[in-house]
Amino acid sequence: MPLPMDPLQMVHSGPRKKRPRQMGTSMVSPPHDIKFQDLVLYILEKKMGTTRRAFLMELARRKGFRVENELSDSITHIVAENNSGSEVLEWLQVQNIKASSQLELLDVSWLIESMGAGKPVEMTGKHQLVRRDYSASPNPELQKTPPLAVKKISQYACQRRTTLNNCNHIFTDAFEVLAENYEFRENEVFCLAFMRAASVLKSLPFTIISMKDTEGIPCLGDKVKCVIEEIIEDGESSEVKAVLNDERYQSFKLFTSVFGVGLKTSEKWFRMGFRTLSKIKSDKTLKFTPMQKAGFLYYEDLVSCVTRAEAEAVGVLVKEAVWAFLPDAFVTMTGGFRRGKKIGHDVDFLITSPGSTDEDEEQLLPKVINLWERKLHHQRVDSGKCSQQDGKTWKAIRVDLVMCPYERRAFALLGWTGSRQFERDLRRYATHERKMMLDNHALYDKTKKIFLKAESEEEIFAHLGLDYLEPWERNA
Numbered sequence: 001m002p003l004p005m006d007p008l009q010m011v012h013s014g015p016r017k018k019r020p021r022q023m024g025t026s027m028v029s030p031p032h033d034i035k036f037q038d039l040v041l042y043i044l045e046k047k048m049g050t051t052r053r054a055f056l057m058e059l060a061r062r063k064g065f066r067v068e069n070e071l072s073d074s075i076t077h078i079v080a081e082n083n084s085g086s087e088v089l090e091w092l093q094v095q096n097i098k099a100s101s102q103l104e105l106l107d108v109s110w111l112i113e114s115m116g117a118g119k120p121v122e123m124t125g126k127h128q129l130v131r132r133d134y135s136a137s138p139n140p141e142l143q144k145t146p147p148l149a150v151k152k153i154s155q156y157a158c159q160r161r162t163t164l165n166n167c168n169h170i171f172t173d174a175f176e177v178l179a180e181n182y183e184f185r186e187n188e189v190f191c192l193a194f195m196r197a198a199s200v201l202k203s204l205p206f207t208i209i210s211m212k213d214t215e216g217i218p219c220l221g222d223k224v225k226c227v228i229e230e231i232i233e234d235g236e237s238s239e240v241k242a243v244l245n246d247e248r249y250q251s252f253k254l255f256t257s258v259f260g261v262g263l264k265t266s267e268k269w270f271r272m273g274f275r276t277l278s279k280i281k282s283d284k285t286l287k288f289t290p291m292q293k294a295g296f297l298y299y300e301d302l303v304s305c306v307t308r309a310e311a312e313a314v315g316v317l318v319k320e321a322v323w324a325f326l327p328d329a330f331v332t333m334t335g336g337f338r339r340g341k342k343i344g345h346d347v348d349f350l351i352t353s354p355g356s357t358d359e360d361e362e363q364l365l366p367k368v369i370n371l372w373e374r375k376l377h378h379q380r381v382d383s384g385k386c387s388q389q390d391g392k393t394w395k396a397i398r399v400d401l402v403m404c405p406y407e408r409r410a411f412a413l414l415g416w417t418g419s420r421q422f423e424r425d426l427r428r429y430a431t432h433e434r435k436m437m438l439d440n441h442a443l444y445d446k447t448k449k450i451f452l453k454a455e456s457e458e459e460i461f462a463h464l465g466l467d468y469l470e471p472w473e474r475n476a
């Protein structure tokens, strides 16, 4: 299936320095009509580079934006890339430009989205590098002209917009390795600390390039900061390097890559001296659960990630099977794919039906599985009972099916869409900030001693007093 190519996306993520299109300052570009008179843009060169800036300026002008070459008081929007709010403010100070309350400081993502939409898109927290804070300053002079204060980042992922556009991969990848190693060593405290740190950095609209950028960011403890500092200085973390070479980490990583194998089993195999899957598979004394047997049988298929096209194809099969028993059922893809991920380790579905009884609900999944087993049997008989691997025309894919009562569908949808870190923080926020209990079935208000009803995810966010986050903003 050909993938749609978004030229703007390519501008954003494609190679930057190579083969700039001919449009140096010497080249005269044709005048473009200004469609959006109220906006006067200035694109910051700092950390963006001359070539990319010239390219973006030309593109924006072609789309009808007014983009100035020089900085002046008439500028209404400053667009920056890889700069934090405080960096842009600092730079403005040096340029002797007062950051007035009218001036918007925006991440380049706003410009790119706007150019994609053909008009200025709404500026949200994920675009704005700073937020106006009218009350924070004790200085009455500053209160008169509202200063631009660096936006405060919440310690809760459910109060941050986290898209898949992660500008801090270099740090978050390192944290995730360390978190996983702590998980393998059952050190929950450090595991959580690194997962939270990864999560908060994923929400930043800029790349951290100096320790100064980490000021004011929550969830970054000393241990985390040490790793950041080392990566800034050396480009890599010695601790991560050591973990990646660690025998226990490597073995656990390998063992848990088998479906049905968790920490307990990995620990056992590791202690028994196993280091490879082939030794484990061929060992006659080991007993495997049905899940582990399937895990070994379809290992290659299951370790290779599920693509979106495959997920969509699975969706068709799931709907077909579910509708055979409950024709009015709603089948929704949840998990990572609902959050916009292009690949996943499985495909998650939520099933719910307005007309179903408790009994229908209980029986649906066994019925679906039974249907698939019968189909598989027929196919095997048809293909002459051979399980030839050559010319294999199918792929084993993990599918998670969740059935829930219709009245609880909003809670189930919110709970099964993830990410895990988002869910964790949503519950933590409910408990600590709202005295409420949230799970995949219900929301309970401990003060009022009542269950709060909801027909949609939006209503649950509203009950919790949270701004709504779209699924693709929950990639914490």
Ligand code: DCP
Pocket: 334, 335, 336, 337, 341, 343, 344, 345, 346, 347, 348, 400, 415, 416, 417, 418, 419, 420, 423
């Ligand atoms: N979930 C949960 N508790 C669990 C398992 C899952 O709350 N014990 C939720 C959060 C997950 C979602 O369900 O985001 C789906 O679980 P997955 O493990 O499939 O995670 P993702 O779909 O987010 O990631 P992947 O792309 O790896 O499948």
Ligand code: MG
Pocket: 335, 336, 337, 344, 345, 346, 347, 348
């Ligand atoms: Mg999933």
